Amino acid sequence: EVQLVESGGGLVQPGGSLRLSCAASGLTVSSTYMSWVRQAPGKGLEWVSVIYTGGSTYYADSVKGRFTISRDNSKNTQYLQMNSLRVDDTAVYYCARGLAFIDSWGQGTLVTVSS
Amino acid sequence: EIVMTQSPATLSVSPGERATLSCRASQSVGNNLAWYQQKPGQTPRLLIHGASTRATGIPARFSGSGSGTEFTLTISSLQSEDFAVYYCQQYNNWPRTFGQGTKVEIK
Numbered sequence: 179e180v181q182l183v184e185s186g187g188g189l190v191q192p193g194g195s196l197r198l199s200c201a202a203s204g205l206t207v208s209s210t211y212m213s214w215v216r217q218a219p220g221k222g223l224e225w226v227s228v229i230y231t232g233g234s235t236y237y238a239d240s241v242k243g244r245f246t247i248s249r250d251n252s253k254n255t256q257y258l259q260m261n262s263l264r265v266d267d268t269a270v271y272y273c274a275r276g277l278a279f280i281d282s283w284g285q286g287t288l289v290t291v292s293s
Numbered sequence: 294e295i296v297m298t299q300s301p302a303t304l305s306v307s308p309g310e311r312a313t314l315s316c317r318a319s320q321s322v323g324n325n326l327a328w329y330q331q332k333p334g335q336t337p338r339l340l341i342h343g344a345s346t347r348a349t350g351i352p353a354r355f356s357g358s359g360s361g362t363e364f365t366l367t368i369s370s371l372q373s374e375d376f377a378v379y380y381c382q383q384y385n386n387w388p389r390t391f392g393q394g395t396k397v398e399i400k
Contacts (some may be wrong), residue, residue, distance in 0.1 A: 223329075223337065223380055225389040238388050272336065278384035279327035281348065283336040 180204035180282040182273040187287030190263055198258040198287060200273030208251040211277035214258050216269035217286075224269075227258065228277055241267075263291045295319050295383050299392035305400040312368040314395045316381035321361045325385035328357055328366045331394075332377045340379075341366065371397070 186198040198214070213228040227247040228236045235247050244263075249256040256273065268291045273284035296319040306312045316326070324344040329337040339348040341357035344364060354369040368375055376399055381392040 222393050223382070223391040225391075236387060278325065278389075279339060279342045279382060280329075280337070281339050281342075283338075285336060 180275065182275070182282060182284035184271065184273045184284045184287040187271065187289045189290045189292065191293050192263060192265055192291055194263050194291070195259070195261045196263065196289060198260065198271055198273075198289070200256045200258075200284060202254050202256070202273075205275060205282075206251075207249045207254050207256050210275055212247075212249065212256045213274045213276055213280065214247065215272045215274050215280060215283075216267075216289075217272070218266075218269040221269075226271070229256065230277070260289070263289075265291050267291050294388055295322060295386050295390050297381055297383055297390050297392035299379075299381060299395045301395060302393070303396045303398060305398050306371050307400045308373060309370050310400075312371055312375075312397055314366040314368075314379055314397070316359075316364040316366070316392050318362045318364075318383055322383040322385035324360045325383055326357070326359070326364050327382045327384065328355075329380045329382065330375075330377045331380065337380065368397075 181203045183201045214226040216224050216226050229247045244261050246259040270286040270288050272286045274280040275282040298317045300315045326344045328341040331337040345357045356367045358365050378394045378396045380394050
C-alpha cells in the first residue's frame with residue numbers, strides 16, 4: 179500500500195521560507211513521477227511541481243524561480259523548498275504520485291503565509 | 294494554459310437519482326482527462342482517467358465519457374457517500390489544470 183506523509187508546514191511571514199518533506203512507503207521515489215499539488219482554503223486544486231524519474235523538474239508559473247522540488251533516494255523522500263513566500267501561497271500542500279494524473283495523495287500539510 | 298470549466302457549480306440530487314456533471318476544455322485535450330472526488334476534510338480520490346477508465350476500486354456506478362473538449366461524469370444512482378466535490382483535470386498539456394469543481398449536494 180502506498181503511503182505519503184507530508185511534514186514541514188506551518189505559519190511563515192511573507193518573504194520567508196519553508197521546506198516541505200514527503201516520506202514515501204510502498205513506492206520508490208527515484209522510480210516514480212512525484213508531484214506537489216496545492217489547494218488554497220476553500221478553493222480548487224493547482225498542480226505546483228513535478229520531478230521526473232530522470233530528475234528533470236517542472237514548475238507552475240506561479241512558483242517558478244521560488245520553489246524547488248527535489249528528492250533523497252536514500253530516505254525515499256521528496257521535498258519542496260519554498261522561498262520568497264507570498265500570501266497567495268497559503269494552501270494545503272499535497273504530496274502526490276503521478277505525472278499525468280494523481281493516483282496517490284498524502285494527507286497534506288498546511289502552509290499559512292501571513293504577517 | 295488550458296482552462297477547464299465545470300458545470301454546474303452545484304448540483305442538488307436525491308439519493309438514488311442520476312447525476313451528470315460536465316467539464317469543458319478551452320482546447321482539445323484528446324482523452325487525457327481525469328476526474329477526482331473530494332469529500333470535506335479529505336484528500337482527493339482519483340475516479341476516472343483516460344476520460345472513461347475507472348481507477349482501481351471505483352464502483353461501476355461512476356462512468357466517464359467524452360473526448361476533445363467536452364466530457365461528462367455520470368453517477369448512475371447516487372449513494373450517501375457520493376455527496377462531495379468533483380474535479381476534472383486535463384493532462385494533455387503543461388501546466389496540468391483542474392476545473393473549479395462541482396459540488397454534489399443532497400436535495
